[in-house]
Amino acid sequence: MQTLLITGPGGAGKTTVAAATALAAAREGRRVLLLTDAPHVQEDDRLTVARVDSGQEFRDELVALQERGSAVLGMVGARPLTAEELTELPGAEEFALLRAIRRAATAPAPGTDLVVVDLPPLHRAVATLSLPAQLRRYLARLLPAERQAARALRPVLAQLAGVPMPAQWLYETAARWDEELAAVQAVVEADTTEIRLVAEPGPTAAEALRLGRLGLALQELPVSSVVANRLLPQGSADPWLAGLAAQQEKHTAEWAAELPVVPLAHLGRDPHSPQDLALLAETEGLAPRPPAPRSGWVVEDRRAEDGVLVWEVPLPGARKSELDLIRRGDELLLTAGPYRRIVPLPSVLRRCSVSGAALADGVLRIRFTPDPGLWPRTP
Structure with a gap:
């Protein structure tokens, strides 16, 4: 339904x-x-x-x-x-x-x-x-x-x-x-x-x-x-x-x-x-069509190219001056304009530290660097 x-x-x-x-x-x-x-x-x-x-x-x-x-x-x-x-x-x-x-x-x-x-x-x-x-x-x-x-x-x-x-x-x-x-x-x-x-x-x-x-x-x-x-x-x-x-x-x-x-x-x-x-x-298009599947916040693995994992957070209409983020334990405190949300980190990112963020085309890309002490060494 x-x-x-x-x-x-x-x-x-x-x-x-x-x-x-x-x-x-x-x-x-x-x-x-x-x-x-x-x-x-x-x-x-x-x-x-x-x-x-x-x-x-x-x-x-x-x-x-x-x-x-x-x-x-x-x-x-x-x-x-x-x-x-x-x-x-x-x-x-x-x-x-x-x-x-x-x-x-x-x-x-x-x-x-x-x-x-x-x-x-x-x-x-x-x-x-x-x-x-x-x-x-x-x-x-x-x-x-x-x-x-x-x-x-x-x-x-x-x-x-x-x-x-x-x-x-x-x-x-x-x-x-x-x-x-x-x-x-x-x-x-x-x-x-x-x-x-x-x-x-x-x-x-x-x-x-x-x-x-x-x-x-x-x-x-x-x-x-x-x-x-x-x-x-x-x-x-x-x-x-x-x-x-x-x-x-x-x-x-x-x-x-x-x-x-x-x-x-x-x-x-x-x-x-x-x-x-x-x-x-009677207006055309007013009755709703079936909803499209949602796309969540995606974690992109760029360790091979850049040594980081990138969490992509879609924030359409966001402005750089309105954004703030703070890492606290296994949570991320995100502020966007007048709104604020505390987000649990995906498990793969809990073993990383935040190393930067950039906003482009309505998407906030947060970079995470793996903690060497918590990541297994590759042979």
Whole structure:
């Protein structure tokens, strides 16, 4: 099953485009599930709309967490909160959306073969999609697996102490979270998942898309296409409109040099009705095609020629002044513009030292020199 994640700069019309994309795919005969908060989408026999209630998700999760930890809470004299007095905290919306994506992709309605997801605006979308991997790393550092092996002793210790052991509840909760985060991460990183950006062509949108693509690439999440939204017709007699249309055409052509672009015409009004969506859904190329296989970050062996291994990291739109990298143990801290990621090194590179890096044609090539003390000598 295919998952299409749609995002773009705030105000670019991503929610409308997500709805029109889902409708276009349904018209082609696919069974589509649309995750969105768009109010003007009509369901039919091939299109189902699901809305994420982040407040309810937050209340249900916290109440369940309290129930599982009731013994610990009672031991410290805490008074549990009821569902009625809970209000969602910052971040609840992102977690609810990720869980909805996981449910839609792993347990879809019978016959569903495409899930279209209306993500938050671009900068928030990058942060949301990177959450599962980041949180799993935090859990592994704070509650390492080797310490979890001691869980078998805790029931005995609890009997000797006469009270429940909080650590046991903590590790069990962490293990459950890690399992759920791993399931979400698997969906986000799957070959069957792709990202489509939506923007209204112009200088501001161009810079927002560049940074957004950079942040997604840093998370190894490539962009498959761009929808150039609200395009004005060419040849207007009004000089101002003609100039704006020419500017849109210029930026659209620049995007098309790097990615497939779907041009979406301006309706002359804000789309507010099912009829407007139906018009937009007629746009050629709006319905998604099957996703192409992803290409990961490749390690090139150049020991014979240059005595180094080269790790190729695609970072489209990156600028040298925005990049930074630091080696720390078996991890690499990569910074690209406003985004940062801590990446585990491939095993072959852990026996090497970083000896340089260069950016060319949107690819960061990091050179690693083998450590003679850790590499076997060649005869």
